[in-house]
Amino acid sequence: MITSAVFALVAGLLVILSRQVNGRLSLSSTPLISSFWNHCVGFVVLSALALAIGGLLPSNAGEIPWWVFTGGALGVVFVASSSWLLPRIGAVNSTLLVIAGQMVCGVVFDMLRGEPVTLWAAGLGIVMILAGMALTQRRG
Amino acid sequence: MxxxxxxxxxxxxxxxxxxxxxxxxxxxxxxxxxxxxxxxxxxxxxxxxxxxxxxxxxxxxxxxxxxxxxxxxxxxxxxxPLWAYIGGVLGAATVMLTSTAVNSPLALAGTLALGLVGQVVLSLAADFWGLLGLPKRRLGWRDGAAVLLIGGGSLVIILFGLG
Structure with a gap:
């Protein structure tokens, strides 16, 4: 449990570290070039790891619907736009506003899919998030 | 530089x-x-x-x-710098850590909540010290309040709103 908690916490640190590193690369190139290297290096590392461990490709790979393959394309836009934003609005604003979009859209998305959503908590959370977003906009 | x-x-x-x-x-x-x-x-x-x-x-x-x-x-x-190319390594490591944590008693909610805490803490440090060659930013009370509202609101959704 403690190990898992540390894993989850470190994962959060790595998200930001990776964003900073990609943001630094895009300062000396472009957001799209930075996104390309991010995916290229990640692909090489994961391929090497998969070769070492084995059993990467699922036996039912042929049944995977086409749209499941579009996740990587969204990732390209995600990394490029994060790299573009970071030097412009800083790490805290990037993190907060991206999380805000993820949470609010996540709730809407779950509701559209008919997943169970506890309305009072989702509503309260969204109101708090929107208020926080307004605070990022004015000079402090 | x-x-x-x-x-x-x-x-x-x-x-x-x-x-x-x-x-x-x-x-x-x-x-x-x-x-x-x-x-x-x-x-x-x-x-x-x-x-x-x-x-x-x-x-x-x-x-x-x-x-x-x-x-x-x-x-x-x-x-x-050469280290600016390792973003993909960090991303690959993130996947392994989160997929391990999700399959523990923490489940998805606990993993997301702790990950969010990690993200906010390192972002604050990154702006404060200008980590890894990116600009420093002065943090004021508005940043603190925004962290509390957006972080708190997200935790409310993750811990009570879903499921």
């Missing part, structure tokens, strides 16, 4: 960052579907492979403009 301080977010930035987050929630759902077929490692491998091909194609199409922009950026910020 020094970079100017990052300015405040304006409405265009807010919209772009919010949309980026929305895109992320869609990507998380899609990659989660891939993981249902072949596990988290396969899902991440697939997303990185597809991302590599897609970005290479787009780069090839607009290469002339990208090359000019890169040359301009390099003359201003200098050549990128």
């Amino acid at each position: 020094s970079f100017p301080s990052a300015p405040r977010a304006n409405p265009l930035h807010l919209l772009a960052a919010f949309a980026t987050g929305g895109l992320l929630s869609l990507a998380v759902f899609i990659n989660g579907e891939a993981a249902r077929y072949g596990g988290p490692m396969f899902s991440s491998w697939l997303a990185h492979g597809v991302g590599m091909v897609v970005s290479a194609i787009v780069l090839a199409v607009i290469w002339r403009r990208q090359r000019a922009a890169k040359a301009a950026a390099e003359s201003e910020a200098g050549k990128a």
Whole structure:
């Protein structure tokens, strides 16, 4: 449990570290070039790891619907736009506003899919998030 | 080497960052579907492979403009240090850590909540000290209040709102 908690916490640190590193690369190139290297290096590392461990490709790979393959394309836009934003609005604003979009859209998305959503908590959370977003906009 | 301080977010930035987050929630759902077929490692491998091909194609199409922009950026910020290329390694490690944590008693909610805490803490440090060659930003009370509202609101949704 403690190990898992540390894993989850470190994962959060790595998200930001990776964003900073990609943001630094895009300062000396472009957001799209930075996104390309991010995916290229990640692909090489994961391929090497998969070769070492084995059993990467699922036996039912042929049944995977086409749209499941579009996740990587969204990732390209995600990394490029994060790299573009970071030097412009800083790490805290990037993190907060991206999380805000993820949470609010996540709730809407779950509701559209008919997943169970506890309305009072989702509503309260969204109101708090929107208020926080307004605070990022004015000079402090 | 020094970079100017990052300015405040304006409405265009807010919209772009919010949309980026929305895109992320869609990507998380899609990659989660891939993981249902072949596990988290396969899902991440697939997303990185597809991302590599897609970005290479787009780069090839607009290469002339990208090359000019890169040359301009390099003359201003200098050549990128070698460590600036390891973002993909960090991303790959993130997938392994989170997929382990999700399958522990923490479950998805606990993993997301702790990950959010980690993200906010390191972002504050990154702005405060200007970590990894990016601009420093002075943090004021508004940043603190925004952290509490957005972080708190997200925790309320993660811990009580879903399911």
